[in-house]
Amino acid sequence: MEILQNRRWICLTLTLILKLNCSGEVESCTRRKVKRLLSFQRYCHASRLLRGLVPHTPGSLHLLDDDYLGQAGHMLSKVSAWNFDIFLFDRLTNGNSLVTLMCHLFNVYGLIHHFQLDMVKLHRFLGMVQEDYHSQNPYHNAVHAADVTQAMYCYLKEPKLAGQLSPLDVFLGLMAAAAHDVDHPGVNQPFLIKTRHHLASLYQNTSVLESHHWRSTVGMLRESGLLSHLPADMSQDIEQQLGSLILATDISRQNEFLLTFREHLDNQDLDLQLASHRHFILQIALKCADVCNPCRVWELSRQWSERVCEEFYRQGDLEKKFDLEISPLCNQQADTVPAIQTGFISYIVEPLFEEWQRFTEPSLLSQTMMGHLHKNKARWSRLRFTHPTSESQMQPHVEEDPEPEEQSLLFTV
Numbered sequence: 169m170e171i172l173q174n175r176r177w178i179c180l181t182l183t184l185i186l187k188l189n190c191s192g193e194v195e196s197c198t199r200r201k202v203k204r205l206l207s208f209q210r211y212c213h214a215s216r217l218l219r220g221l222v223p224h225t226p227g228s229l230h231l232l233d234d235d236y237l238g239q240a241g242h243m244l245s246k247v248s249a250w251n252f253d254i255f256l257f258d259r260l261t262n263g264n265s266l267v268t269l270m271c272h273l274f275n276v277y278g279l280i281h282h283f284q285l286d287m288v289k290l291h292r293f294l295g296m297v298q299e300d301y302h303s304q305n306p307y308h309n310a311v312h313a314a315d316v317t318q319a320m321y322c323y324l325k326e327p328k329l330a331g332q333l334s335p336l337d338v339f340l341g342l343m344a345a346a347a348h349d350v351d352h353p354g355v356n357q358p359f360l361i362k363t364r365h366h367l368a369s370l371y372q373n374t375s376v377l378e379s380h381h382w383r384s385t386v387g388m389l390r391e392s393g394l395l396s397h398l399p400a401d402m403s404q405d406i407e408q409q410l411g412s413l414i415l416a417t418d419i420s421r422q423n424e425f426l427l428t429f430r431e432h433l434d435n436q437d438l439d440l441q442l443a444s445h446r447h448f449i450l451q452i453a454l455k456c457a458d459v460c461n462p463c464r465v466w467e468l469s470r471q472w473s474e475r476v477c478e479e480f481y482r483q484g485d486l487e488k489k490f491d492l493e494i495s496p497l498c499n500q501q502a503d504t505v506p507a508i509q510t511g512f513i514s515y516i517v518e519p520l521f522e523e524w525q526r527f528t529e530p531s532l533l534s535q536t537m538m539g540h541l542h543k544n545k546a547r548w549s550r551l552r553f554t555h556p557t558s559e560s561q562m563q564p565h566v567e568e569d570p571e572p573e574e575q576s577l578l579f580t581v
């Protein structure tokens with residue numbers, strides 16, 4: 169029965185997506201494109217630096233047969249499982265994993281009814297968000313956003329949190345997860361600064377990408393009119409809180425968040441009755457969801473690792489091509505996938521998830537995640553030393569490792 173309902177839900181979702189994409193929207197679509205000229209999507213096509221690197225594949229839209237919809241619906245009935253395969257789900261929904269997942273979760277939580285949301289506006293907003301992710305990015309694309317949203321959903325369901333969250337908390341958590349990397353250009357902030365991208369100067373070289381993800385989200389919220397029926401102070405509050413959540417994903421602020429989190433846990437002073445404390449936990453949950461790849465089962469984790477490194481290498485190739493200094497982690501000849509992953513796990517992921525596990529006291533999910541994390545880390549370590557792929561990897565390691573804080577700054581993706 170549940171599968172049938174899910175199936176009907178997906179049919180409705182996809183029908184709406186097709187309608188919005190294919191008919192009656194030409195005028196507003198053109199208006200939208202003109203209005204959002206500042207987005208990286210548009211910039212990529214106009215930029216001298218990036219021109220030619222964006223493969224222009226004609227958008228093909230295949231109608232799904234019932235089998236695929238049935239399988240996607242079946243997957244949604246197990247969406248809280250930590251081994252949820254988002255890659256498969258994206259294939260089954262014909263690349264609409266983010267829209268389909270968000271509609272399903274909004275339905276599960278009764279958010280459409282609670283906030284009196286207009287279904288057409290909701291689909292339009294989610295369609296815009298999904299469309300503004302760059303499908304040509306190996307990592308920062310709509311599937312990553314869907315993956316982070318699914319992880320966020322699992323964290324919102326943690327026994328420690330679930331009973332304390334208001335509908336607004338859940339709404340903000342899911343929306344921030346879905347939109348947190350929207351219009352990501354596939355290069356990092358140092359690259360934008362050194363190439364003097366206009367957004368780097370607009371945001372004064374600070375949280376450049378995160379600020380852009382947030383401002384783009386606000387633009388799409390207003391354009392879709394999703395919140396236009398709410399009192400002005402409420403929609404403003406939602407926009408601000410979304411900003412605070414999305415900006416928390418800036419990895420260069422990792423230590424600031426980690427130290428505050430640790431202090432709260434040491435002092436045992438987190439009071440989830442307080443909206444400000446719940447907001448802080450939502451920030452931490454989103455940060456965890458954003459970097460949880462090493463906590464997934466090896467088969468999924470490995471695919472994400474290869475994708476993120478592929479994106480780094482593409483940036484390195486671009487820097488090489490334009491005679492710029494190659495950024496850390498972006499040199500395919502020197503920085504191997506196992507080396508990048510062991511550093512990322514040791515300096516970013518493990519310290520954060522150790523505290524998250526403490527916060528959940530520890531939950532079954534936290535223990536499962538830490539189990540995968542330790543196994544995956546050991547596997548990358550073995551691969552690092554058994555299959556060195558570059559000359560530098562074969563030399564005995566004599567240099568001292570930099571301080572953890574310095575190391576974590578390398579991962580400002």
Ligand SMILES: [Zn+2]
Nearest residue numbers: 312348349458
């Ligand atoms: Zn992300």
